[in-house]
Structures are given as C-alpha cells and as structure tokens.
Amino acid sequence: MSESNIPVVTFDLQVSETTQAPLDSTLTVSGMAADAAAVGEAIAEARGALQDEIDDITTAFSGLAGSLFPVGSVIGTLSAVAPAFITGATWVEIMIPATWGDLEDGSRDYVDKTEDDTAGSLHFWRRTV
Amino acid sequence: MFYVDGYTINLSRGDTGAIRVKANASLGDEAFTFGTDDRALFSVKNGQGETIIEHIYQMEDNEFTIYFNNSDTDNVAAGAYTWDIRYIINPYYDANNNIIDGDQVITPKEAQTLNLLNVVGEV
Numbered sequence: 001m002s003e004s005n006i007p008v009v010t011f012d013l014q015v016s017e018t019t020q021a022p023l024d025s026t027l028t029v030s031g032m033a034a035d036a037a038a039v040g041e042a043i044a045e046a047r048g049a050l051q052d053e054i055d056d057i058t059t060a061f062s063g064l065a066g067s068l069f070p071v072g073s074v075i076g077t078l079s080a081v082a083p084a085f086i087t088g089a090t091w092v093e094i095m096i097p098a099t100w101g102d103l104e105d106g107s108r109d110y111v112d113k114t115e116d117d118t119a120g121s122l123h124f125w126r127r128t129v
Numbered sequence: 130m131f132y133v134d135g136y137t138i139n140l141s142r143g144d145t146g147a148i149r150v151k152a153n154a155s156l157g158d159e160a161f162t163f164g165t166d167d168r169a170l171f172s173v174k175n176g177q178g179e180t181i182i183e184h185i186y187q188m189e190d191n192e193f194t195i196y197f198n199n200s201d202t203d204n205v206a207a208g209a210y211t212w213d214i215r216y217i218i219n220p221y222y223d224a225n226n227n228i229i230d231g232d233q234v235i236t237p238k239e240a241q242t243l244n245l246l247n248v249v250g251e252v
Contacts, residue, residue: 007154007161009216009237013133014149 131197136241138212141248143203145196150214152191152237163188168220168228171195173212173243181205182212185228207247211240 131146132139140146150169154161163169165187173182182201186193217231 005156006233007156007218007235009152009154009161009235011150011152011214011237013136014151 130246136238138241138243139246140197140202140243141246142205142207143199143248145198147197148195150193150195152188152216154191163191163216163218166219168217168231169193170215170217170228171212172215173210175208175210181210202245205245207245210243210245212243213238213240 130139130141131144133148138148150171152163152169154163167188169186169188171182171184171186172180174180182197184195186195213236216235216237217228217233218235219232220228221230223229
C-alpha cells in the first residue's frame with residue numbers, strides 16, 4: 001500500500017451544548033406516553049417540595065455548575081419529599097438553573113425560567129432505560 | 130459531572146455526556162472526507178487491556194458525536210482509563226457484523242485518559 005493513499009488525520013473534541021444523550025439514541029423510551037400524566041403530577045409536587053429544600057440542594061451542588069446530575073445524586077432528598085416522583089422511574093435528570101446558589105459564572109441555563117425566579121425552574125426528563 | 134480538559138475526559142460514573150468529534154483530514158494537498166461506509170471506533174480500556182466501552186460511529190462531514198450513556202459506566206469502578214479513536218476506511222466485517230479490519234485503519238492520536246469519577250448516590 002502506498003503511503004500517498006493514507007490520509008493524515010487529526011481531530012478536535014468539543015463538548016456538545018447539551019450533554020444529554022438524545023432520546024432517540026440507544027435509550028428505550030417505551031412507557032413515556034403512558035406515564036406522562038403521572039410525570040406531570042410528580043413534577044408539580046417535586047417543584048413545590050424542592051422549594052423548601054433549595055438551601056440544602058445548593059450546598060450539595062456548589063462547584064458543579066453546568067453539570068447534569070443523575071437522580072442518584074439527589075435521590076435521597078427527592079425520595080423523602082416526593083416519593084411519587086421516584087416510583088417507577090428508572091432514570092431521571094435534574095438540571096439546576098444558574099440562578100440558584102453559588103453556581104460559577106458560565107454555567108448554562110437549560111431550563112425555561114418562570115417569572116418568579118426565586119421559585120427556581122426545574123426541568124425533568126423521565127426515561128425508561 | 131462531565132467535562133473535557135484538552136483530550137482528558139472526566140466523567141462521573143453513570144453520567145451521560147456527548148462529545149462532538151471533528152476530524153481534520155487531508156490527503157496530500159487536498160482535504161479528505163470520510164465516506165458513508167467509513168467508521169470511527171471509540172474505545173475505552175482499563176489497565177488490564179479489557180474493553181470498558183466500545184462504540185462505532187458513522188461520520189458526516191468528518192464529524193460524529195460520542196454519546197456516553199448511563200449504562201456505559203454505571204457499573205464500572207472509578208479510576209483512570211485510556212481511550213482512543215480509530216478511523217477505519219472501508220471496514221471489513223465478520224459474520225457477526227464486527228469490524229475486523231479495513232482498507233486503512235488510522236489512529237490519529239495516542240491513547241488519552243478518561244477519568245471515571247466516583248459518585249455517592251446510586252441509580
């Protein structure tokens with residue numbers, strides 16, 4: 001094989017704007033439609049519950065700005081205040097908005113803010129893995 | 130937690146993440162574009178040479194995205210691993226559709242480090 005036929009290759013890495021794997025990749029999303037109502041109710045309940053836990057959650061996640069947190073990172077808290085949200089869920093992501101706590105500059109705000117930012121905004125995905 | 134520092138990937142066990150990889154390729158003085166049959170192989174191995182992650186990607190305009198799924202590292206011990214990307218031009222497949230060779234196999238960069246970070250909660 002002639003070396004003149006071999007391309008020279010280098011590559012660059014770029015962390016994608018969203019670090020969440022898309023739902024249409026290798027993850028199974030069956031069961032999402034049937035659980036939509038339950039997820040909606042659980043989200044409303046979790047939002048109300050988490051408002052009381054903001055200080056604790058901020059302390060737990062300071063210094064991890066912009067990261068996505070698998071539910072394993074907060075499941076102890078959520079399960080205590082919103083058990084309905086956890087029941088049946090196999091994997092959930094929680095994004096913490098930049099307005100909370102001591103997040104570093106440059107943290108990304110992926111969520112839609114409500115008019116009242118003091119309430120915070122939470123964006124939940126529920127996926128069947 | 131998921132971030133890339135240079136070519137070092139830092140990932141909390143079980144986390145998801147996506148890294149866009151753009152190849153810059155040239156053949157002589159001309160730009161080179163990988164074809165639709167060509168593949169990129171992303172591999173992660175431990176210190177014993179055992180494969181932890183192996184994903185094969187098709188490229189578009191010399192780009193592809195590495196996706197880390199929860200199942201990739203959820204049951205993998207925290208620690209330092211090595212990774213690399215190999216480009217396979219016109220890959221050959223065995224009977225089980227595994228890539229076994231190609232017209233050309235190109236490894237643009239030596240193995241780099243993937244730090245798998247420990248977590249407290251378990252999913």
